[in-house]
Amino acid sequence: MSDKVVKQSKDLDHNFRYEISEKVGTKSLLKCIQCGVCSSGCTVTEYVDLQPHRVVASCLLGLREEVLSSNAIWTCSLCHRCTERCPKNVDYSFILALLRNLAVKEGNVPIEYSATINTIYNNGFVVPYTGGMKTTIDRRRNKMDLPQIVGPNLDEIQFIIRETGLGNLIKKSEEDEK
Amino acid sequence: MMEYALYLGCTIPLKMPHFEKAFREISKILGIEYKEMEGAGCCPDPVATQSLNIDTWLTLGARNLAIAEKLGLDIMTVCSGCFETLKTVHVLLEEDKAAFDRVNTVLSKLGIEYKGTSKVFHFAELFSQDEMLEKIKSKVVKPLDSLNIASHYGCHLIRPSKIMQFDHPERPESMDKILKAIGASPLEFAAKLECCGFCARLQDEIGMNLVEEKMTDLKNLDKEVDGMVAVCPACASQYDRKEKLVSRKSEKELDIPVLYLAELMAIAFGVDTAKLSLKQRSVKPTKLMEKLKI
Numbered sequence: 001m002s003d004k005v006v007k008q009s010k011d012l013d014h015n016f017r018y019e020i021s022e023k024v025g026t027k028s029l030l031k032c033i034q035c036g037v038c039s040s041g042c043t044v045t046e047y048v049d050l051q052p053h054r055v056v057a058s059c060l061l062g063l064r065e066e067v068l069s070s071n072a073i074w075t076c077s078l079c080h081r082c083t084e085r086c087p088k089n090v091d092y093s094f095i096l097a098l099l100r101n102l103a104v105k106e107g108n109v110p111i112e113y114s115a116t117i118n119t120i121y122n123n124g125f126v127v128p129y130t131g132g133m134k135t136t137i138d139r140r141r142n143k144m145d146l147p148q149i150v151g152p153n154l155d156e157i158q159f160i161i162r163e164t165g166l167g168n169l170i171k172k173s174e175e176d177e178k
Numbered sequence: 179m180m181e182y183a184l185y186l187g188c189t190i191p192l193k194m195p196h197f198e199k200a201f202r203e204i205s206k207i208l209g210i211e212y213k214e215m216e217g218a219g220c221c222p223d224p225v226a227t228q229s230l231n232i233d234t235w236l237t238l239g240a241r242n243l244a245i246a247e248k249l250g251l252d253i254m255t256v257c258s259g260c261f262e263t264l265k266t267v268h269v270l271l272e273e274d275k276a277a278f279d280r281v282n283t284v285l286s287k288l289g290i291e292y293k294g295t296s297k298v299f300h301f302a303e304l305f306s307q308d309e310m311l312e313k314i315k316s317k318v319v320k321p322l323d324s325l326n327i328a329s330h331y332g333c334h335l336i337r338p339s340k341i342m343q344f345d346h347p348e349r350p351e352s353m354d355k356i357l358k359a360i361g362a363s364p365l366e367f368a369a370k371l372e373c374c375g376f377c378a379r380l381q382d383e384i385g386m387n388l389v390e391e392k393m394t395d396l397k398n399l400d401k402e403v404d405g406m407v408a409v410c411p412a413c414a415s416q417y418d419r420k421e422k423l424v425s426r427k428s429e430k431e432l433d434i435p436v437l438y439l440a441e442l443m444a445i446a447f448g449v450d451t452a453k454l455s456l457k458q459r460s461v462k463p464t465k466l467m468e469k470l471k472i
Binding site: 024025043044047071074075076077078079080081083084091093097098100101104109110112113114115116117120124125126127129137140141144145146147149150151152153156157159160161163164165166169 | 188189191192193195196198199202214216217218219220222223224225226227228229230231232233234237238241270273274276277284285287288290333334337338339347348372373375376377378379380381383384388453455
């Protein structure tokens with residue numbers, strides 16, 4: 001978001017800050033003093049369209065659309081230095097996770113992320129462990145004299161993923177495959 | 179007797195079983211026993227799952243923790259990503275009663291109850307405690323005193339410290355203490371605490387640049403660096419794979435072998451190298467092995 005954004009007050013989402021800060025881990029949003037410590041220590045600061053302190057400022061200002069469509073919220077490497085160093089204990093790591101959740105609800109989800117939950121849904125693991133892959137892995141482990149893997153009950157994993165609200169992502173990817 | 183529920187995660191048992199082998203070998207020597215967490219699934223991974231839906235992440239995590247609770251044991255993790263997820267789930271659900279109830283509402287439909295009774299550890303935490311360091315020292319049969327080793331702590335092992343509650347978030351010592359206990363000389367270098375970039379999924383360039391930065395820093399030291407150790411399979415594979423790619427692109431010769439800390443410990447404990455797969459990586463630790471005559 002390098003372009004200047006001009007918005008009328010009526011076009012801002014004044015509730016956005018509360019939508020975020022009502023959650024236990026993200027109340028701290030409201031304490032930000034815009035000192036910029038988060039951005040100066042940020043691992044990916046030179047790669048994002050919106051640095052951490054500006055993401056927070058944008059949330060406070062009500063720039064919902066700009067925040068949720070920014071690449072910044074997905075570029076983060078999760079090094080957690082921002083959260084560690086913040087003098088006001090703003091938990092940027094958790095705020096960012098919540099912003100990603102909100103973006104997902106609006107249909108903004110990079111394939112790199114949705115693919116992972118599909119792999120977990122179908123295998124119980126983030127690594128494919130079915131069919132030929134399973135045979136290869138089991139053989140290799142056997143050769144090393146390692147115990148047989150007793151994987152999860154997939155029905156349980158799939159139930160949890162659907163029940164907690166990610167059923168749509170799974171459905172979408174199944175449709176895409178068709 | 180020390181006994182834990184062993185949580186292996188996905189990447190180590192399925193993609194890097196040689197790390198698991200080394201870990202099980204050193205555990206045996208240290209007298210640590212495990213119960214396998216049968217039925218456990220992905221932790222789930224702290225990057226994608228948490229990003230997509232925090233409740234999915236918490237609930238799948240609590241399901242894994244409940245398996246250890248049934249065994250009546252604390253949990254040993256061998257990957258920083260798993261450690262971050264499981265420890266965060268444990269701490270967060272203790273603090274957030276509403277989330278605790280939401281998670282249990284879903285789990286109860288599967289006949290599972292999450293109580294929060296099993297603590298979560300990463301082996302780097304347990305092994306760096308004074309008593310364990312003494313024990314580690316006592317098991318060394320092949321001191322690595324000829325080796326200069328860089329430790330890569332990574333991010334999720336130590337931050338955010340209010341959750342991980344272990345080691346210093348910006349001046350950590352645990353891995354270096356373990357390296358000293360097996361006789362190696364840990365290195366100080368400027369990029370020591372830099373992130374590996376594995377979790378920055380959208381731009382490959384980020385990981386490439388971070389790997390180049392850290393490895394170049396090590397190459398520029400006035401000592402010869404014999405290897406780097408990691409305690410997370412994602413960090414280890416990120417450096418190992420990208421070193422060659424960076425070398426090709428930049429005409430630098432980045433050739434520092436990356437080992438899992440348990441592998442180096444296994445060498446020091448005299449584990450038969452036929453049981454370890456030390457050459458199973460892009461950058462082979464050939465020089466290091468020659469130096470140790472193994």
